[in-house]
Amino acid sequence: MAVPLISYLYRESGLLSVYSTGRDAWLVIFARSCRMFAYGSCSLILALFFAELHVSDEQIGLFMTLTQVGDVVMSLFLTLVADRIGRRRTLLGGATLMVLSGTTFALFDNFWVLLLAAVVGVISATGGDFGPFRAIEESTISELTDQRTRPDVLVWYVTMSTLGSAMGTVAAGRAVQWFHESRGWTLLAAYHVCFWLYAIMGGVTMLSSALLSDRCELQKDSRPSVDTEMEMEMEEEGEAFLGEADDSSVKRDPPKSTFAQISKQTRSVMYALWFLLMVDSLADGMVSMSLTAYYMDRKFSVTKSALGDIVSVGYFLAFLSTIFAGPLSRRIGLVNTMVFTHIPSSAAVLVFPYPQSVAATFALLLVRLGLNNMDQPPRTALIATVVKPEERTAVMGITGTLRTVASTVGPTVTGFLAGDDRFWIAFVVAGALRLAYDLGLFAMFINIELQHRHKPSPPQDAEGQALSRGDEHGRGH
CATH class of the missing domain: 1.20.1250.20 (MFS general substrate transporter like domains)
Known part of the structure; x- marks a missing residue:
């Protein structure tokens, strides 16, 4: 009784779809969970950090606004060119900016230096995923899955990121309290530790991006659409x-223009x-x-x-x-x-x-x-x-x-x-x-x-049965 129940829950929860999609999907989900852990920890302490630096409310407001503007501009630009320069390279570059921003906040206290690092780098002022990562990762998951498995894998992509954000918030609060009250550190020093943690999570994101395979890129193989006449009209x-x-109705060639x-x-x-x-x-x-x-x-x-x-x-x-x-x-x-x-x-x-x-x-x-x-x-x-x-x-x-x-x-x-x-x-x-x-x-x-x-059209085996993307490419490494 227990084994059929576990098998049913494993299938219905979508974990079977995540497993069958392969290692690349696991890495994408893991990378976002780590990133949201960092974003959650940063959002909790960022305003408190600036208050400890005696930054005015007007400057804090300026920081929040310009940081979000920087994230939006960078996100739009990178997502328009990601398929041209490569999704893995784009994710790796974004993770590098995340490491540099976290390191800057861990080492410096000058407001204008921190503002520059936040605008041109990747710092989440609100805890939201406003950088270049999410759109590229969602597109990558869509590439790795088919319409049968895609909703399940996206569910765990969102679910694990929510858990990561919550854990990051808790970890930052506990760390600041422990370093300040138990170890006698200043609040400023305790906040710097959290930014080092932010940089470390960026490093983990870099490693995860570097381990992705070329399956994550826009594929050039022939995939006829269901409605060829509609494609010809397009x-x-x-x-x-x-x-x-x-647009080609037969091949998904890389875009000839720099922008998508x-x-x-x-x-x-x-x-x-x-x-x-x-x-x-x-x-x-x-x-x-x-x-x-x-x-x-x-x-x-x-x-x-x-x-x-x-x-x-x-x-x-x-x-x-x-x-x-x-x-x-x-x-x-x-x-x-x-x-x-x-x-x-x-x-x-x-x-x-x-x-x-x-x-x-x-x-x-x-x-x-x-x-x-x-x-x-x-x-x-x-x-x-x-x-x-x-x-x-x-x-x-x-x-x-x-x-x-x-x-x-x-x-x-x-x-x-x-x-x-x-x-x-x-x-x-x-x-x-x-x-x-x-x-x-x-x-x-x-x-x-x-x-x-x-x-x-889903790929088929020798007997004409449709295969999932996980079966097509293997179940991982």
């Missing part, structure tokens, strides 16, 4: 995002999705976790420890719920999974200001956090399905950039709406925007999976 249209496209090119048909699909995702990101920025914590503190005067505990429980629920995104996608589809798991989270944001008890408000917060990440793996899988393989890296990079830009506008909108003690309006507007995103996504994309616009 070739005739020939318009590109940054010039004339050179995006066909007219892909853009016709992505324009609508980009708009909806920007609406969702604007709403998330309006009621970010820091603003939500501030609102609850003002409304209920809850202790910081109680608030921290409930947020931690919420993130743990998100970790658990994301595991089920893969099995759910297989049963009800990618779009249905995105919509039906996100609607309860959106509704929780909409009604968040109405409860007058701490318990009811905390319950809504748990619903919001616990279900908020379940749409991420199917969203990436959906993009990988409707976008041509040679366009994935660029499209995912542009998607991340637009979402980041929209998110940064959110707090400004909240500040405008929250004047004269009307903070609750921001939650109502944000919840309504999130629900508009959910319903718009369902209305516009519910049938997109039936088209499989750029689905490659």
Whole structure:
């Protein structure tokens, strides 16, 4: 009884798909987990570090803004050229910048030196993955998987990164407390230790990137599409995002231009999705976790420890719920999974200001956090399905950039709406925007999976049976 149950859980949880995809997928997931560990530790201490340096609030605000601008610009540029210069080289270069930035913060205390290192390097000021890594890694996973295994592998890519971020936050807090209180170090010295840890995690990311095989690159082998006539029409249209496209219906040749090119048909699909995702990101920025914590503190005067505990429980629920995104996608589809798991989270944001008890408000917060990440793996899988393989890296990079830009506008909108003690309006507007995103996504994309616009024909064995990408390339090394 125990063996069949374990086998069932192993298969349904998606771990079988991760294993069969091979070593490259394991390395990508491991690298992001280490990176998010570093980002989580950095986000916890960064503002405290600058406060210990007696940096003004205005300069801290300038640092946060310029760091995010630098991350967005670098991310957009690198994702547009990654398939040309090589995904592994791009990831290796980004990890090198991460090491250099962490080392600079560990050795120097001058604000302008640190600002330069953050803008041209890779430092996460908010704990989010805004650098060049995520889009390239998601495109790489899409390259390594097929439509059957892709949602499962992306689920564990998101799940393990969430766990890494949480562990990094805990580790940084414990390390600072231990060095400062038990060893008698100054707070500044304890913070420097955390930045050394950041640099070490960057080194681990470098090593993981260096160990990736050429399977992670854009492949040039022949992969006829399901709808050859549609591909021929796309070739005739020939318009590109940054010039004339050179789409081939038979071979996925490397792009001839330095920058990635995006066909007219892909853009016709992505324009609508980009708009909806920007609406969702604007709403998330309006009621970010820091603003939500501030609102609850003002409304209920809850202790910081109680608030921290409930947020931690919420993130743990998100970790658990994301595991089920893969099995759910297989049963009800990618779009249905995105919509039906996100609607309860959106509704929780909409009604968040109405409860007058701490318990009811905390319950809504748990619903919001616990279900908020379940749409991420199917969203990436959906993009990988409707976008041509040679366009994935660029499209995912542009998607991340637009979402980041929209998110940064959110707090400004909240500040405008929250004047004269009307903070609750921001939650109502944000919840309504999130629900508009959910319903718009369902209305516009519910049938997109039936088209499989750029689905490659699966390779077959001698008996004509379809093989998975893991069977095609081997189960790893």
